[in-house]
Amino acid sequence: MDVKDIIKPENLVYQKPKLLTDKTMHYCPGCTHGVVHRLVAEVIEDLDIQEKTIGVSPVGCSVFAYNYIDIDWQEAAHGRAPAVATGIARVNEDKVVFTYQGDGDLASIGTAEILHACNRGENIVVIFINNAIYGMTGGQMAPTTLLGQVTATTPCGRDLERNGYPLKITELIAQLPGTSYVTRQSAHTPATARKCRKAIKKAFQNAIDKKGTSFVEVVSTCNSGWRLSPVDANIWMEENMFPFFPMGDMKDGERDAPDAYLKKN
Amino acid sequence: MTEEIIIAGFGGQGVLSMGKILAYSGVMQDQEVTWFPSYGPEMRGGTANVSVIISDTRISSPILHEFDTAIILNQQSMDKFEKTVKPGGVLLYDPNGIVNPPTRTDINIYKIEGTKIAADLGNVKTFNMVVLGAYLKAKPIVKMESIRKGLEKSLPERHHKLIPLNLEAIEAGQEKLEAVNEVSV
Amino acid sequence: MGDLRLMKGNEVIAEAAIRCGCDGYFGYPITPQSEVMETLMAREPWDETGMVVLQAESEVASINMVYGAAGSGKKVMTSSSSPGISLMAEGISYIAGAELPCLIVNVQRGGPGLGTIQPSQADYFQSTKGGGHGDYRLIVLAPSSVQEMNDFVDLGFELAYKYRNPAMILTDGAIGQMMEKVVLSEYKPRMTSEEINDKYGSWATNGKKPNRDYNIITSLEMDSAKMESNNLRFQEKYKQMEEEEVRYETFQCDDAEYILVAFGSSARICQKSVDLARAKGLKVGLLRPITLYPFPKKPIAELAKKVKGFLTVEMNAGQMVEDVQLAAGCGNSSVPVKYFGRMGGIIPTPGEVVEALEQKLIEA
Numbered sequence: 023m024d025v026k027d028i029i030k031p032e033n034l035v036y037q038k039p040k041l042l043t044d045k046t047m048h049y050c051p052g053c054t055h056g057v058v059h060r061l062v063a064e065v066i067e068d069l070d071i072q073e074k075t076i077g078v079s080p081v082g083c084s085v086f087a088y089n090y091i092d093i094d095w096q097e098a099a100h101g102r103a104p105a106v107a108t109g110i111a112r113v114n115e116d117k118v119v120f121t122y123q124g125d126g127d128l129a130s131i132g133t134a135e136i137l138h139a140c141n142r143g144e145n146i147v148v149i150f151i152n153n154a155i156y157g158m159t160g161g162q163m164a165p166t167t168l169l170g171q172v173t174a175t176t177p178c179g180r181d182l183e184r185n186g187y188p189l190k191i192t193e194l195i196a197q198l199p200g201t202s203y204v205t206r207q208s209a210h211t212p213a214t215a216r217k218c219r220k221a222i223k224k225a226f227q228n229a230i231d232k233k234g235t236s237f238v239e240v241v242s243t244c245n246s247g248w249r250l251s252p253v254d255a256n257i258w259m260e261e262n263m264f265p266f267f268p269m270g271d272m273k274d275g276e277r278d279a280p281d282a283y284l285k286k287n
Numbered sequence: 288m289t290e291e292i293i294i295a296g297f298g299g300q301g302v303l304s305m306g307k308i309l310a311y312s313g314v315m316q317d318q319e320v321t322w323f324p325s326y327g328p329e330m331r332g333g334t335a336n337v338s339v340i341i342s343d344t345r346i347s348s349p350i351l352h353e354f355d356t357a358i359i360l361n362q363q364s365m366d367k368f369e370k371t372v373k374p375g376g377v378l379l380y381d382p383n384g385i386v387n388p389p390t391r392t393d394i395n396i397y398k399i400e401g402t403k404i405a406a407d408l409g410n411v412k413t414f415n416m417v418v419l420g421a422y423l424k425a426k427p428i429v430k431m432e433s434i435r436k437g438l439e440k441s442l443p444e445r446h447h448k449l450i451p452l453n454l455e456a457i458e459a460g461q462e463k464l465e466a467v468n469e470v471s472v
Numbered sequence: 473m474g475d476l477r478l479m480k481g482n483e484v485i486a487e488a489a490i491r492c493g494c495d496g497y498f499g500y501p502i503t504p505q506s507e508v509m510e511t512l513m514a515r516e517p518w519d520e521t522g523m524v525v526l527q528a529e530s531e532v533a534s535i536n537m538v539y540g541a542a543g544s545g546k547k548v549m550t551s552s553s554s555p556g557i558s559l560m561a562e563g564i565s566y567i568a569g570a571e572l573p574c575l576i577v578n579v580q581r582g583g584p585g586l587g588t589i590q591p592s593q594a595d596y597f598q599s600t601k602g603g604g605h606g607d608y609r610l611i612v613l614a615p616s617s618v619q620e621m622n623d624f625v626d627l628g629f630e631l632a633y634k635y636r637n638p639a640m641i642l643t644d645g646a647i648g649q650m651m652e653k654v655v656l657s658e659y660k661p662r663m664t665s666e667e668i669n670d671k672y673g674s675w676a677t678n679g680k681k682p683n684r685d686y687n688i689i690t691s692l693e694m695d696s697a698k699m700e701s702n703n704l705r706f707q708e709k710y711k712q713m714e715e716e717e718v719r720y721e722t723f724q725c726d727d728a729e730y731i732l733v734a735f736g737s738s739a740r741i742c743q744k745s746v747d748l749a750r751a752k753g754l755k756v757g758l759l760r761p762i763t764l765y766p767f768p769k770k771p772i773a774e775l776a777k778k779v780k781g782f783l784t785v786e787m788n789a790g791q792m793v794e795d796v797q798l799a800a801g802c803g804n805s806s807v808p809v810k811y812f813g814r815m816g817g818i819i820p821t822p823g824e825v826v827e828a829l830e831q832k833l834i835e836a
Contacts, residue, residue, distance in 0.1 A: 073679045076544065088688045094677035096543045097690035099566050102536035105528065109540025110677065112524045113496045113548065116665075117679060135536070138529035307478075307651070314478050314653055322478070322651035326504055326589070347743035349650050352821035440478070 039063040041072060041092045048086055052252025054242030055084055057209045058151060061219045062122070063091045065226050075118045075226075076110050078103045080132075082124035083157040101132025104139035107146045118229045120147035126156045129165040129191040136195070143200025143234035143277045147225045150192065150237065153244040154263060161247035165189040168262060173247070192239045192272065199278035202228050203236040205271045208264075210243065210256045224274075234277035241267050288343050290428045291351055295336035295368050296360025301415030304441065305358075306337035308419065311437035312429040313341035321349035334363050341428060358422055360401075362386055375470060379422050389467075396467040397425050404459050413456035420460025431457075475656040481621040482507035482648040484656070485551060485577055485641070488625035490517045493660040494575075495546035496524040498537035500556060503589040504645035505579035508551040521662055531556040535563030535576075542572040543689035545668040545676030547629055551577035553645070554595050555586060557603070564638055565604030568706075569691025571675075573632035575625065576610075577641045579648040582787075582817040590817020591645035593736060596791035599642045600765040607703055609710045611639040611717065612764040614735040618652035620762075626657060631717060635709050636675075642764060644787065646737040646819060710766075719762035720771055724750065728757030730833055731775050732825065733796050734785040735761045738813075742785050744822035749829065756829065764792075769799035776803030781833040785825050786813040808833060 041063040049055045066075050072093055079087040081100035088095035098106040103121035111119040128136050128150050139146065155173055156162040162175040166188050170179040180188070196204040203225055207218040218240060225236035241263050245255035292309070296302045303324050313320040324337045338354070340346050357368045359380040365387065372378050374393045382388065383402040399421035405414040423429070429437075434457065438450050479487070485508050489497060499509045509527060517523035524541075528534040534550045541548040552560060557578045567574055578599065582592035599612045611631045613624045621643065628639040663671070669678055680686040693699040721739075724746055725731060734742040739760040749756040759775065761768050772782070782800055784792050790811035797809045812828035814820045 073681065076677050076679065078540070085692060088690065092680065092686050094680050094687045095689070096540060096677050097570075097688070097692055098539075099536060099562055102532065102539075102563070105533040105536035106540035106543075108526070108528075108533075109496070109498060109537030109542075109548070110544050112526055112537070113541045113546040114544050114678070117544075134529055135533055138533065310651060311478055314476075320478065320651075320653060323646065324649055326645065326649045346652075347747060348741040348745075348822050349652070350646060350737070350741060350819045350821070352823055 039067055041067050043090055043092050045089045047090060049083065050246045052243065052245040052255060054209055054240065055151065057215055058149065058240050059087065059090050061222050062149060064219060065223045066093060068223065069226055071118050074116060078107045078121040080123040080127040082127045084122055084124060084151065087122050101127050102135055104135040108139050108144045111144055111146050118226060120149060122149045125152045125154065125164045125166040129189050140195050140235045140237065141198045141200045145229055145232050146235055147229050148235065148237045150239040151242050152239055152267065153242040155244045155247040157244045157247050168266060195237050196272035201235045201237055201273055202233040202275060202277050204273040206239040206241060206267060206269055208241045208269060210259065290341045290356065291354045292339045292356045293336060293354045293368055293371065294358040295364035298333055298335040300360050302335045303337050305415040305419050306339045307441045308437045309339050311440045312433040315433040315436040316429060318343060319346050321346050323349045336364065356426060358418060365389065377425055379425060381418060392468060393470060395469050398465050398467055399460055399463060404463055405456065408456055408459060410452060413452060416453045416456035417460035420457035421464040424461040424464040477654055477656060478651050479618060479654050480507055480649060480651050481618045481643065482579065483511045484618055484621040484654050485625060486511035486515065487656055488622045489549060490515060490521055490523055491657045491659050492626045492629060493547060493662040494523055494549060495662055496541050496548040498526050498528050498534040499550050499552065500528050500531045500534050502553045502556045504581060504648050505551050505553045531559040535560035538574050539563055539567050539572065542567065542574040543677050545672035545678050549575035551579065553579045553581045554583050557595060561604035565606050565608060566691050567638045568608035569606060570689050571636040573636050574638050575628045575632055576638055580644040582815065588817035591737060591819060592787050592817055593644055593738060594788040595642065596764065596788055599640055608706060609765055611637060611713060612642050614642050614762060614764050615647060616736050616739045616760060618650060618654045621647060622654050622656055635713060637709065644737055714766040717763055718766050718768050720768035721760045721762060723758040725757030725759060725775060727755055729755040729780045730829060731779050731782050732756065732758045732785055733782055734758065735764060738785045738787055741820055741822050742825060745825035748822055749826050767795050769802065772796060772799035773803035776800035776807045779807065781808040781810065783829050783833055784811045785820060787819060788813055789815060
C-alpha cells in the first residue's frame with residue numbers, strides 16, 4: 023500500500039487547525055503551550071471569529087504566540103496584557119479580545135492589571151498558563167512556585183520565610199464581580215485537553231455575548247524548567263500541582279448584579 | 288488699558304470665583320483676559336489667590352510679581368501682597384480679621400466691610416460680590432452690563448436665580464467703599 | 473469662526489480631544505492635570521461622538537490601554553503629570569518601538585520624586601532625550617497659551633499619524649490651571665471602521681481580513697540585524713521630523729542684541745521681560761521653540777551670527793542650555809549661552825529675567 027492510499031479524507035483522524043500557521047514553534051518538546059495554542063486556534067475557527075479576534079501576547083515563553091495563530095495580534099509589555107486588551111476592547115466593541123499570559127506575567131508583575139481588568143468586567147478572555155516557574159528567563163521562581171520546589175532562584179527549594187507563599191491567583195480572580203466564568207483546567211491528556219477546549223470555547227462565547235471577563239487557567243508543565251522528561255513532568259504536575267491547584271470551575275454564570283454594590287442613598 | 292489684579296484670601300471666601308466673574312466680564316466686552324489661580328492643597332481651606340489680567344492688547348505674562356490692584360481678604364495675604372502693589376496702585380481690603388492694617392502711603396488704600404455687609408444682606412455667601420462691587424467703585428474697569436453677562440456665563444444655569452441677589456451685593460459694595468488713603472496719580 | 477470660551481488649559485485639552493474626533497482617552501488622576509479627565513467625564517462624549525473615556529487603575533495601565541487601542545488604528549490619548557509620565561515611560565518606549573501614533577499630555581509639576589504640585593519644566597530631558605529605554609524620540613509640542621492647548625491636540629495627532637510615532641504636549645501646571653480666551657476647533661467626525669481599514673489596515677490590529685496577512689503590533693525583534701534595520705528606519709523618521717516639523721516663534725528678534733530662549737509658560741514670562749528690557753533701552757528679543765523635538769537649531773544658529781548672547785529661561789536647572797549651545801555653536805561658537813531659571817514650582821518673574829540678563833550677559 024502506498025502512502026497516497028492512506029492520505030484520504032475518510033482516513034483523517036487528526037489535522038492541524040486551519041488557523042495554526044506553518045511556522046515552527048519555538049517551544050520545548052513536551053511544553054503545554056503548543057497544545058493550548060492549538061485549542062485556542064480550534065475554538066476561534068469553530069466560532070468563526072478569525073476576522074474579529076485580536077490576541078494579546080505577553081512577555082514570557084508565549085511572547086511569540088503571535089507567530090502561530092492566524093489572527094491580528096499585539097505584543098504587550100510584561101504584565102500589561104490585560105490593560106492592552108482593555109484598550110483594544112473598549113474602542114472596538116465588535117471585536118473579541120483575549121490575552122494569553124503566563125504565571126510570572128499575570129500573577130507577579132501584572133497583578134494590578136489583571137485584577138482591575140477582571141474587576142471592571144472587561145469583555146475579554148484571559149488564558150492563564152500556570153507552570154509554576156519562569157520559563158523564558160531560565161527557570162526562576164514564579165509566584166505560583168510551590169514551597170520546596172527547586173528553581174534557579176530557589177536552588178534549595180522555595181522557602182516560606184524567604185520567599186513567601188505560592189499565590190492562588192485564580193481563586194482571587196473568582197471573587198471579583200466582573201468575571202462571569204473562572205475555571206482551572208489542564209491539557210496533559212486527551213480527555214483533559216478536550217475539557218480544556220470546552221472551557222476555552224465557553225470563555226470566547228462569553229466574550230461574544232458581552233458577559234464580562236472569562237478566565238481560564240491551564241495548569242501546565244515546564245519540563246525543561248523543571249529538569250524533567252515530558253512524561254515525568256506530567257506525573258510531577260499531577261502529584262504536586264493538582265493538589266494545590268485543584269481542577270474545576272470556580273465561577274460559571276454572570277457578572278455580579280450591581281445591587282449589592284450600589285450606594286444606599 | 289491693562290489692569291493686573293491679585294485677589295487673595297482664604298479658600299471658601301469666593302476668591303477664585305470673584306476672579307472668574309471679573310475675567311468673564313472682560314471677555315464680554317471683547318478684552319483679553321488671563322485668570323491664574325493658586326492650586327492644590329492650599330485651595331482646600333488654606334489661603335487661595337488668583338491673578339486676573341484684563342487688557343485691550345495681547346497679554347504676555349499671566350504670572351506677575353507686581354499688581355495694579357490687590358484685593359486682600361486675610362492677614363496672611365496682607366503680609367504677602369501689600370508690598371506687591373505698584374506705587375500709585377490700589378489696595379482694597381476687608382478689615383475683618385486684619386490685625387495689621389496696610390501701612391503704605393504711596394498707594395490708594397480702600398476698605399470694605401464685606402463680611403458685615405453680606406451678613407446684613409442676609410446671605411454671607413455674597414461676601415465676594417460685595418468686595419467685587421467695592422473694587423469696581425474704586426476702579427470701574429468693566430461695565431456693570433458686562434458684569435451681569437459675566438455672572439450669567441460663570442454661574443451654572445441652576446444658580447441663575449441668584450443673579451439679582453449677586454447684583455444687589457455688588458451695588459451694596461459700591462455704595463459702602465471707604466477710602467483710607469488716597470494718593471494723586 | 474469657532475466657539476469662543478474662557479477656559480482652563482486642562483479643560484481645553486479635553487474639549488479639543490472630543491472635537492478632533494478622538495476615539496478614546498485613558499488616564500489616572502494626578503495634580504495638576506486631573507481636570508482633563510474630569511472635564512471629559514462631565515462632557516459624556518460617549519453619547520455625543522462615541523469617544524471612550526476610562527479611568528484606569530494606574531498610569532502604567534493607562535499608557536498600555538493607549539498602546540492597545542492605538543494598535544487597532546484608533547485615535548487615542550492619555551494625560552498625566554510628571555511622576556505619572558515616569559510610570560508611563562515603559563509604555564511610551566513600547567509605543568515608539570511598535571511605531572504607533574498617539575497623543576500624551578504632560579502637565580508638568582516640580583520634581584524629582586513626588587516633588588511639588590506647582591508648575592515646572594523639569595521634564596525637558598525626559599521628553600526630548602529619552603524617558604524610556606532605547607533609541608526613540610517623541611514629537612514634543614510646547615504650548616504657551618490656552619489657545620495652543622486647543623490647537624496642539626489636533627496638531628499632535630496629525631504629526632503622530634504622519635510619522636506613526638507618539639506625540640507629546642509638554643505643558644505645565646501654570647498653563648493647565650490658567651484660564652484664557654480660547655477659540656475651540658470645529659468638530660471633526662471620528663473615523664469609521666472602513667476609513668481606518670483603508671488608511672491603516674496595512675498595520676492596524678483591526679481584525680484580520682481575507683485579503684491580507686495577519687497584522688502584528690510588536691516592538692520585539694530577536695534578530696539583531698533586523699532590529700538594527702528597525703532602528704535605522706526610526707532614525708530616518710526622526711531625521712525627516714527634524715527637516716520638516718520644526719516650529720518656533722520669534723518676538724522682537726530683528727534688531728535684538730540679546731536673545732531669550734524660552735518655551736511654554738516661561739516664554740510668556742519672557743515676552744513681558746522683553747517689554748521691560750526694551751523700556752530700559754536694551755535690545756532684547758525672544759525665541760520660543762514650539763517643537764522641543766525637533767528643536768529649532770537653524771534659527772538659533774542664524775541668530776548666533778549677529779547677536780551678543782543668549783539667555784535660556786527655564787523652570788528647571790537649565791536642561792535646554794546644551795541644545796541652545798549646540799545650535800548656537802553652528803553659527804558662532806564664541807557666542808555666550810547663559811541660563812536663568814527657578815525650580816521647585818517657583819515661576820520666575822519677568823523682572824528677575826531682566827536682572828539675570830543684565831548680570832549674566834550684558835554686564836559680564
